[in-house]
Amino acid sequence: MGDGLVSSEAVPMLLCAIALVLLAGAFGGADAALGTVSQARVEELVRQRRAGARQLQLLIEDRPRHVNLLLLLRLGCELSATVLITAFCLQAIATGWVALLVAGVAMVVVSYVLIGVGPRTIGRQHPYGVMLLAAGPVRVLGRVLGPLSRLLILVGNAITPGRGFREGPFSTEVELRELVDLAGERGVVDEDEREMIHSVFELGDTIAREVMVPRTEIIWIELTKSVRQALALSLRTGYSRIPVIGESVDDVLGVVNIKDLARASVEGGAQQPIDQSVKDLMRPASFVPDTKRLDDLLRQMQVSHNHMAIAVDEYGGTAGLLTIEDILEEIVGEITDEYDQDEQPPVEQLDEDSYRVSARLPVEDLAELFDVELDDSDVDTVGGLLAQRLGRVPLPG
Incomplete structure (x- = not known):
C-alpha cells in the first residue's frame, strides 16, 4: 500500500x-x-x-x-x-x-x-x-x-x-447455588445464612412424606370425646391442633384447636358446657397427597390460612400429618419453645465407633453424615432401610 x-x-x-x-x-x-x-x-x-x-x-x-x-x-x-x-x-x-x-x-x-x-x-x-x-x-x-x-x-x-x-x-439453580457457596467462602454471608439459602432451594425438591409426622406417631382424639378430654389431651401433649377421627385414624373428620377448647372452657355455663362433644368445635381438615412438594404446600397453607394438613397415601389412607412449623423447620432448622419436650437427637455418638440413629432419620441424611452411598430408591428412612436389608421388622432398642 x-x-x-x-x-x-x-x-x-x-x-x-x-x-x-x-x-x-x-x-x-x-x-x-x-x-x-x-x-x-x-x-x-x-x-x-x-x-x-x-x-x-x-x-x-x-x-x-x-x-x-x-x-x-x-x-x-x-x-x-x-x-x-x-x-x-x-x-x-x-x-x-x-x-x-x-x-x-x-x-x-x-x-x-x-x-x-x-x-x-x-x-x-x-x-x-x-x-x-x-x-x-x-x-x-x-x-x-x-x-x-x-x-x-x-x-x-x-x-x-x-x-x-x-x-x-x-442463571440456573446450580449456578446460583455455586454463587451462594462463593459468597460464603468470601465472608459475604455466614454459614447459617448459606445453609438457609440452600434449604430454600431444596424445599421444592422435598415432598410431604419426607418431613411429616408418621401415622404411628399422630396424636388424635375420637369424635365421641368431650371438650374437657380434648383440652386435657392438648395440655398433656403440648399440641395446639389435634385431628378428630371417627372409626379409625384413616377416618379423619376434622381438627380441633386449643383456642376453641379454651374458649369453651372459659365460657362454660349452660350454653356451652365443656362436657359437650368435640364434634361441635372441630374445624374442617385439610388433606394433601404425601407426594406434594413442600413449596407448593407452604403456599397453599398461606392462602388457606391453615396451619395443619393430613397427608394421604396412594391408597387413600392417612400417611401422616404436617404443620406449617414442620415446613419452616426445613429452612431455619429446629424450632422449639418452652412447652416443647426435650427430644433425643436423631444421631447420637455413643463411643468412637458407635452411633445411635433415629429410625426416622432420612437415608440421604445418613449417607451425607457418614459420607457413604446408600441405595434409598425404595425407602425414605433408616427404619425402612433396616427392614429392607434384614427382611423383617427390627425390634426397638
Whole structure:
C-alpha cells in the first residue's frame, strides 16, 4: 500500500478502533456491574435521591434483557474494532500474513486487558458507582436497540436445542447455588445464612412424606370425646391442633384447636358446657397427597390460612400429618419453645465407633453424615432401610 493512503485513511481508522475498544470496555464493565447490584441497595439509593438511581431501578426490573443488550453492544464494538485494526495493519504493513498476525495478537491483548479483565474488575469492585453513571445511556440504548436485541435472542433460541428463553439465557439453580457457596467462602454471608439459602432451594425438591409426622406417631382424639378430654389431651401433649377421627385414624373428620377448647372452657355455663362433644368445635381438615412438594404446600397453607394438613397415601389412607412449623423447620432448622419436650437427637455418638440413629432419620441424611452411598430408591428412612436389608421388622432398642 502507498504511504499517502496510510496517512490519509489509516490514522482515522486507528482512532475509531481505539474509541470502539473503549466503548466495548465500558459496556463490559457495565455488564459486570449490573450483574452485581442488589435491588434492596438500589431502592435505598432511590430513597436517598441519588442521581441515576431511578434509571438504575428501572434497569434491574428487567435485568436479563439489559444484560443481553450490554453483551450485544460489547461484542459489536469489539468485532468492529478488530476489523478496523486488521484493515489498519494491512495498510501499514506490506506483507499480508504478517499484518494479520500483528492484528490478531494486538486484539487478543487489547480484548483481554482493556475489554475483559480491567473493566469487569472495576465493574465488580464499584458496581453502584458504575451503574449510576451508565444507567441513563443504557436505558436509551435499550429503547433504540431493543427490537434488534429481541430478534437476536429469538434467532439464538431457534437454533439452540430446547424451548429457549423469552429474554435469553440466564442463571440456573446450580449456578446460583455455586454463587451462594462463593459468597460464603468470601465472608459475604455466614454459614447459617448459606445453609438457609440452600434449604430454600431444596424445599421444592422435598415432598410431604419426607418431613411429616408418621401415622404411628399422630396424636388424635375420637369424635365421641368431650371438650374437657380434648383440652386435657392438648395440655398433656403440648399440641395446639389435634385431628378428630371417627372409626379409625384413616377416618379423619376434622381438627380441633386449643383456642376453641379454651374458649369453651372459659365460657362454660349452660350454653356451652365443656362436657359437650368435640364434634361441635372441630374445624374442617385439610388433606394433601404425601407426594406434594413442600413449596407448593407452604403456599397453599398461606392462602388457606391453615396451619395443619393430613397427608394421604396412594391408597387413600392417612400417611401422616404436617404443620406449617414442620415446613419452616426445613429452612431455619429446629424450632422449639418452652412447652416443647426435650427430644433425643436423631444421631447420637455413643463411643468412637458407635452411633445411635433415629429410625426416622432420612437415608440421604445418613449417607451425607457418614459420607457413604446408600441405595434409598425404595425407602425414605433408616427404619425402612433396616427392614429392607434384614427382611423383617427390627425390634426397638
